[in-house]
Amino acid sequence: MAQWSPPPVETTCYPRGFRAAATTCGIKPSERPDLALIVSETLSSAAAVFTPSRFAAAPVAVSRRHGHNGVRAVVASSGNANACTGERGERDAMAMCAATARAVGAAGPEEVMVCSTGVIGVPLPIERIEQGIAQAAEALSATGWDDAADAICTTDAFRKMVGRRWAVGEREVHLIGIAKGAGMIQPDMATMLAFLATDARVEATLLKPILQNAVRRSFNSISVDGDMSTNDTVILLANGAAVNEPIVAATEATEQFDNAVCGVCTELARMIVRDGEGATKLVTLDVSGARSDEQAHRAARAVANSILFKMAILGEDPNWGRIAAALGAAEVEVHPDACSIAFEGTRVLDSGRLVNADAAKLAAVVKKPEFAIAIDLGTGGPGQATFWTCDISEAYMRFNADYRT
Amino acid sequence: MAQWSPPPVETTCYPRGFRAAATTCGIKPSERPDLALIVSETLSSAAAVFTPSRFAAAPVAVSRRHGHNGVRAVVASSGNANACTGERGERDAMAMCAATARAVGAAGPEEVMVCSTGVIGVPLPIERIEQGIAQAAEALSATGWDDAADAICTTDAFRKMVGRRWAVGEREVHLIGIAKGAGMIQPDMATMLAFLATDARVEATLLKPILQNAVRRSFNSISVDGDMSTNDTVILLANGAAVNEPIVAATEATEQFDNAVCGVCTELARMIVRDGEGATKLVTLDVSGARSDEQAHRAARAVANSILFKMAILGEDPNWGRIAAALGAAEVEVHPDACSIAFEGTRVLDSGRLVNADAAKLAAVVKKPEFAIAIDLGTGGPGQATFWTCDISEAYMRFNADYRT
Numbered sequence: 001m002a003q004w005s006p007p008p009v010e011t012t013c014y015p016r017g018f019r020a021a022a023t024t025c026g027i028k029p030s031e032r033p034d035l036a037l038i039v040s041e042t043l044s045s046a047a048a049v050f051t052p053s054r055f056a057a058a059p060v061a062v063s064r065r066h067g068h069n070g071v072r073a074v075v076a077s078s079g080n081a082n083a084c085t086g087e088r089g090e091r092d093a094m095a096m097c098a099a100t101a102r103a104v105g106a107a108g109p110e111e112v113m114v115c116s117t118g119v120i121g122v123p124l125p126i127e128r129i130e131q132g133i134a135q136a137a138e139a140l141s142a143t144g145w146d147d148a149a150d151a152i153c154t155t156d157a158f159r160k161m162v163g164r165r166w167a168v169g170e171r172e173v174h175l176i177g178i179a180k181g182a183g184m185i186q187p188d189m190a191t192m193l194a195f196l197a198t199d200a201r202v203e204a205t206l207l208k209p210i211l212q213n214a215v216r217r218s219f220n221s222i223s224v225d226g227d228m229s230t231n232d233t234v235i236l237l238a239n240g241a242a243v244n245e246p247i248v249a250a251t252e253a254t255e256q257f258d259n260a261v262c263g264v265c266t267e268l269a270r271m272i273v274r275d276g277e278g279a280t281k282l283v284t285l286d287v288s289g290a291r292s293d294e295q296a297h298r299a300a301r302a303v304a305n306s307i308l309f310k311m312a313i314l315g316e317d318p319n320w321g322r323i324a325a326a327l328g329a330a331e332v333e334v335h336p337d338a339c340s341i342a343f344e345g346t347r348v349l350d351s352g353r354l355v356n357a358d359a360a361k362l363a364a365v366v367k368k369p370e371f372a373i374a375i376d377l378g379t380g381g382p383g384q385a386t387f388w389t390c391d392i393s394e395a396y397m398r399f400n401a402d403y404r405t
Numbered sequence: 406m407a408q409w410s411p412p413p414v415e416t417t418c419y420p421r422g423f424r425a426a427a428t429t430c431g432i433k434p435s436e437r438p439d440l441a442l443i444v445s446e447t448l449s450s451a452a453a454v455f456t457p458s459r460f461a462a463a464p465v466a467v468s469r470r471h472g473h474n475g476v477r478a479v480v481a482s483s484g485n486a487n488a489c490t491g492e493r494g495e496r497d498a499m500a501m502c503a504a505t506a507r508a509v510g511a512a513g514p515e516e517v518m519v520c521s522t523g524v525i526g527v528p529l530p531i532e533r534i535e536q537g538i539a540q541a542a543e544a545l546s547a548t549g550w551d552d553a554a555d556a557i558c559t560t561d562a563f564r565k566m567v568g569r570r571w572a573v574g575e576r577e578v579h580l581i582g583i584a585k586g587a588g589m590i591q592p593d594m595a596t597m598l599a600f601l602a603t604d605a606r607v608e609a610t611l612l613k614p615i616l617q618n619a620v621r622r623s624f625n626s627i628s629v630d631g632d633m634s635t636n637d638t639v640i641l642l643a644n645g646a647a648v649n650e651p652i653v654a655a656t657e658a659t660e661q662f663d664n665a666v667c668g669v670c671t672e673l674a675r676m677i678v679r680d681g682e683g684a685t686k687l688v689t690l691d692v693s694g695a696r697s698d699e700q701a702h703r704a705a706r707a708v709a710n711s712i713l714f715k716m717a718i719l720g721e722d723p724n725w726g727r728i729a730a731a732l733g734a735a736e737v738e739v740h741p742d743a744c745s746i747a748f749e750g751t752r753v754l755d756s757g758r759l760v761n762a763d764a765a766k767l768a769a770v771v772k773k774p775e776f777a778i779a780i781d782l783g784t785g786g787p788g789q790a791t792f793w794t795c796d797i798s799e800a801y802m803r804f805n806a807d808y809r810t
Contacts, residue, residue, distance in 0.1 A: 055729045056733070121759055230730055324460045324526075327460065336489075353491060
């Protein structure tokens, strides 16, 4: 999928009242930009979702405590995750917030969220980062989003950025999202980060459930290698600069907003899977017939993370036995006698019975760079989930084994 | 690890009153032996452990119902798993039991356990197998164990067989174990099988708990690729032909027997990891400081199955950040501030603090074909577990991706 490149984002989608910038502090050995700054001109409402890892990095611990009364800025460094760095790591993360608050004129460090991504277990070069924050603040501009999106990348093959605009009443509102991650996961380059900013006026209490739902259906519904990061963070900021009629619960405007956030997250998530180090296929798993959506999600995750399934995809082999084996091992209710599996509409298992499917048709499906597999768990329940996964190729292996050696 | 070959088993360990044989039915395209028969001259006590997969294969379903009043024979075919084969699969598995019962003079098919291993989703060539059973019965001999061990292999690189003998009072007793599996897992060659036979007289009710404990500490404490099979089966037969003073609960003789069964299972399990398709390293994970043994086991499994950890091992990289990431994501109580990680005694994380470990020493450890990693979860609890894992190499990938394509 190396040829694939994401569509550009029109600047007409950029939200008002936000500025962004990037700079180079020398954290990355490549000397590419490694510090991103996102600033809201006014205090914005915020919601965030963090990694549940018990080894959550210092910036995650600090950001969890911040932003409860609004956010003025997000600062993100890349090349070093500031994870497993103990008390010093936490001091450094707090220093990043303090330097950012000073540079952008925030009331205090608690109005700043901080993120880091990169190598685990190495202290940050905090002085250089503090200088970088001051430099980035000088460079802030309303069109700096592409620079910020580039600066949060580590080993990503391409920039991940998605925009939306739509009307709320008489006013046009805007939403932008940027993300980094090529997998959950890089060799020590753990971390998936995503930042969304909108100028829509939204009832503050709506942000959290809307973001949580979007994350569940996007960033938590992808698999590159099944590993979870110490730094995963998704932040949604809403500053109200569009001065629309406020979006309040249970209205059509909420539904539009929900769809926009979910859509931006899903597109970013699919980009992360496409960028899965060395991946050659993007496979959509549509699971239905589960007892609940949660059960469907769990079944999809089990298939998506099965190494043997990933190998079958790499080998362009419609080897559904590996899907059955993964489902059978998942802690999920599945009725083998009623289970169905289809590759882009061509059934190979129909209510538990083997189907003599057209081998040429199946071979053509799995040769495509993108295809979908439908799985009915056969319980008769209403649960369903959509999940995206990729293969693991020799390139992934070389990259992840040879790094550092 | 291709150079490694298992030590031979002396025929003096072969248990009395058992005969074994192999034959070729033409299930395997290679035309190598593909049917194994193990027969006890008298009705033996038996215990078995089966895969918990919801897609358990037909022979698993049939064997679960058999042997409750004793076992005369075990029949195993290789090259075809008879899994996901519906009602026909179950009829075929029952036909194998019936043919075996006739051939060896058992009272009925319920005295026969049946196993299959190989490709999923393809019906068995049952007529040829029935002929093969009759042929194998003609070939039975007290020294046929090596033939049987070869016949259950699919893509295994070497035969897996372990023997023990020891004294119970005045009498010498014998235990033999054979296994197949190169991973949990082969390309469609799912299934780990193991058969243990002893001539010791053992109280029948002891067999099940002793086998369950041994399986937990051996076959359930290994990871090649984290995938679970549809056909995994471990069977222990005890026919009492050694005519020793019966081994009864809570005696030294029980402890000896327990150690022997556990030792044979552990050696067979380690052979399976060594044979992990293309694996280059055998890594022992010693987890301690867990709330319970079960928690320690779960933590070890999470590290052992992490793709990124396996890649680090392949790359000979003492990259403990991937261990921390896997522990952080596991559903296990771990105290990062008190957690320690050491490579063969060289600590890299000491009660949550980074250690500037001797890099040359660490590099030397991970270059070895076998080494151990100790992990203390830092809860202060008594739980511990030992787990064996291996890397995933380009050879695994080529083998599992290219198969069938």
